[in-house]
Amino acid sequence: MTPEQARQMIKDILREIAPDCDPDTLPGDADLRDSLELDSLDFLNFVEELAQRSGRRIDEDDYPKLATLASGAAFLAGS
């Protein structure tokens, strides 16, 4: 998965979880939970969806890596 694909995937999922927000306008380094007002359950949904679509395991310890668009894309594209 390229970083661009990863970024797109994250955006798609975020659109579903927070339909009133446009992730395209988000700066890459903005904190997702703060910017999109995601609570812990939203975030859990996000992580779950991400894990399912990307096919990779995401541990709790990985959560900090999903804090921003940029770091999340890097995390998914990495490995």
Place this chain on the structure above:
Amino acid sequence: MSPRRRPAAPAARQAASPPAAARQPVMHNEPGGSAAHRTDLLRQMLLIRRFEEKCVELYSAGEIHGFVHLYIGEEAVAVGVNQALTPDDAIVSTYREHGHALARGIPMTAVMAEMYGRTTGCSGGRGGSMHLFDAQTRFYGGNAIVGGGLPLAVGIALTDRMRGRSRVTACFFGDGAVAEGEFHECLNLATLWQLPVLFCCENNLYAMGTALARAQAQTDLAVRAASYGMPAWAVDGMDVLAVEQAARHAADAVRGGGGPHFLELRTYRFRAHSMYDPDRYRDKAEVEEWKRRDPIDALAARMREAGELAGDTLAAIDADLTGELTDAIDKARGGPLEPVSDLTRFVYSPRQP
């Protein structure tokens, strides 16, 4: 049906039998006793008679309503008494007052219109049969509370007395009123204050359905009035000339400062108390007996006897009256009804702005 009772003696003699013809006054002694005057009296009585007969017809036809008390048989009283009154005098009357009103000179059109409840009626339609009023002729009603008019008459007379005016207030009431407290209060007060009231008691022997003797301990009503200290005497109320003569005598005395006077006018109503009633309280024979003394027939007979009434005069008068009556009915029927929006008029006087 219970057996009819004849009034017990001695009242029976006095009350239920017409006065004997022999007691009738002699014509040539009467004041203003011209043939023309007597023809006028006859005409006035006939006018009342025809008016009342028409009322029966109109009432039966549903054109006029309410309580309607007819004067048929008693015409001589109203017509006779009125001969003694001047236009300045006042009349306080009862609910059987069509005759009083007509004799007083209230136009027949206004009285008939009142029967029809039209604004052209003498009370503007508000009063109806029992409450005829006319300021023009000082006719103070039309009082349908038995005895209720007496205090009014006393008060009107008190005014004349206090204002120093030489006027008479003639107060009509029936024999039933003699049983009321107001009768005694007023005769007492009028005498006490020497007020110019002419009390005219129309004794037709029945207070509605109660015979005089069944309601009064003393059936000689003049005697009772006299007990208050006022001149009082009984008159044959079926004889208009006798009534006139007595009324003139009394009215002159009242006018001259003699205080109240009392006339018991013995008369009879030929019809029911109010339009129709079962008439179970009096004997048909008694009614027939009184009818033979019909005041109109009586006067006409005497005038014919005296050669004062030509063969066709009465018929001519009658035809004349019928025309007048027809005209009055036509006018009454065409008279305006008061708009309902005026319903609460005449409760209080119009206020000055």
Place this chain on the structure above:
Amino acid sequence: MPALGADMEQGTLVEWLVKPGDQIHKGDIIAVVDTDKSAIEVESFHTGTVEALITPVGETVPVGTVLATITETEAEPARPGAAEAGRPGAVEAGRPGAVEAGVPAAMGAPAAAAAGPAAMGAGPAAVEAGRPAAAGAPKGKRAPGKRAPGRARPGRTPAPAGPAAPVHSTPLVRHEAGQLGVDLAAVHGTGRGGTITRADVEYAAASRRVRATPLARRLAAELGVDLGTVTGTGTGGAVREADVRRAAAAGAPAAQQPPAQPPAAAAAAGQAPHAGEAGRPATAGRAGTAGRAESMRQAIARLMARSKREIPHYYVTNTVDMGTAMSWLRERNRRLEVSQRLVPAALLLRATALAARQVPELNGYWGEDHFVPGPAVHLGVAISLRGGGLITPAIHHADDLAPGELMAKLRDLVNRARAGRLRSSEMTDATITVTNLGDQGVESVTGVIYPPQVALVGFGKIVERPWAVNGLLGIRPVVVTTLAADHRATDGYTGGRFLTAIAQLLQRPEEL
């Protein structure tokens, strides 16, 4: 049309999930109704065959309107304690105002759908649930020509009562109804097989009309205050001028709701994803329309104003060491798939549910003048909606659920709440409510009780703080727990016991 909240006067039928001839069971979802608050699933309280669908899709009808008729195949035994569950509601609905909203008395009180509001709980709605929802879920045969008269005031919405003939009641009950002037045909029975009990009759008699002075009524209309939410201080609890003015000043609530959104419009503004997931066309109205947000705001305003007006709150606070709990959680989650993992909130809810069982004085309702214990621990969870507003559905029997189950329920509830797909019963029976503002980063929240509940538990963010244990200072994750409680029902001591219980439970997460 079930009353899904005190302020609900009408609802729009969005979707039928059954058709005539379908066999249905008690608890089955049979329709979706759009209120000014949310699309809500209507469940059947009866087992039987759908006879006829009476209200067409898209139609907005007053509360109390018969939506469908169901021929009961057999009367199911009433849920034990159902009558008890109804009690507080009865009391609540008996308050002045229950009827004022124009809904039949049985629909009574508070706002379920509308109620979501309060920063807290699904309380009052819950209370009503027992009764009103029943009215909404059509049952029984509708006797031809015999339409049960609604108890709405004449001249208002024509509101035929849900339940129709035949009326089951005992002679004693019929006698009492006669004495009290109650029309049995308009009474919802809570007894076995829908039998009308004495309590139902008394409830109906008590809830017929708000006692209010003429001036109070006029002012309420002018100021847009719903008399049903106003506490009367006059003779016999009559609402008077001053009461209405106080309510108005406190921001109480329009008596008239804006008309419900037409389904299509609502759908256009709707949130797609979860609707799709639910496998149903996304026609159901969803939260987020301006009108709904506004009316939700009003409903929240009304309810919270009432709470602060009526309930003498007391507050206790405790800071809990979450070190053990967070370690346990991390360890547990490490072994699990994302979908199985717990969030800390699940532990907090679990601890709260167990504490509520231990301290039952805080789990229930305030009736006319006394506390009525809840039939079980139904934990109301305040869920904020995207785009504003709040909804507080209940997790039923939360004290019987293991943390995993609780977590699953919570996720389901949150998803459905945000999708506008809550069930009527979830809207109406919380016995105690939790608000957790930790996700928003605040350290503590001191809440407003959701009437007629008597307690509201608040959790702040779990933060690391210097913490002294056994004379040694360390860094520990801690959470500030607060309790807002009704002083009429309990005293601070009870509140203290409750918070201590939560703290102790959180020290042994493995036992949760």
Place this chain on the structure above:
Amino acid sequence: MTGSGPGKTTYREAMRAAIREAMLADERVFLMGEDVGRYGGCFAVSLGLLEEFGPERIRDTPLSESAFVGAGIGAAIGGMRPIVEIMTVNFSLLALDQIMNNAATLLHMSGGQFSVPLVIRMTTGAGRQVAAQHSHSLEGWYTHIPGLRIVAPATLEDARGMLWTALADPDPVLIFEHGSLYNMAGVLAPDAGAVDIDSAVIRRPGTDVTLITYGGTLGKALDAAEALAGEQIQAEVIDLRTLRPLDDETVMASVRRTHRAVIVDEGWRSGSLAAEVSARIMEQAFYDLDAPVERVCSAEVPMPYPRHLEEAALPQVPAIVEAARQAVG
């Protein structure tokens, strides 16, 4: 005429001054009634007037209420301006026929031809231990009758000023003088004169509750208002003054301000004037009411003789205060 203190006038003297002034001003005016002349009036209102005006204009009558009240009516339609005094309201029933069937109806029955400019004065009310045939407050009955104007002077000014206005009225006016007021003394302005007989007045302004009363209970209502002020309840006191036709405007304006009303009426509660006022408030100010209208009336019993029972039967200050508290809540 001297009052009970320096510069002071009694209600009785104010009433007498009013009669005297009317007699001097209009020769059509005269006074008649039982014992108004030589005796000086049952309550000494007309004391000295016989000597001044003579027996023609200060007329003692026999004990015949119907005759002399009716005579007053006759004199009025005849052109006089009679003042008829009836000793007490209980005796007025003997003249009720004349008052109802003639005074109130003649104008109407005659289609507006005969108005009745008559004034009838009578004493009303209890409080003097004169038992069950001299104590009642029946003015409420008279207020039922269209065609009459009913007034109740409760102050020196009204005692002094209502009569002249009543005499100037073209229709019958009944003046009800509460027996307990005759000795009431106060300072009356030397130029006190005619007052209107159309309107109610606010005797004490207030904001929280309206006490509506008239005649003999005005003082009690004012006392009650004073007591209520001590409890921070500001009561407005309205003196109806004219009981028929009622001045709805003043009453409603007050009730619309205070939102609460207590009616104090010495009549019996059932079918009372208080009931009428209450009904009108319901009709005209219903949506301004913040409490049910309260009534403080006499107990439904013929007036007993013993003082303690008489007091118990009558509206008293504590009952008025309690009713006001009830209304205010």
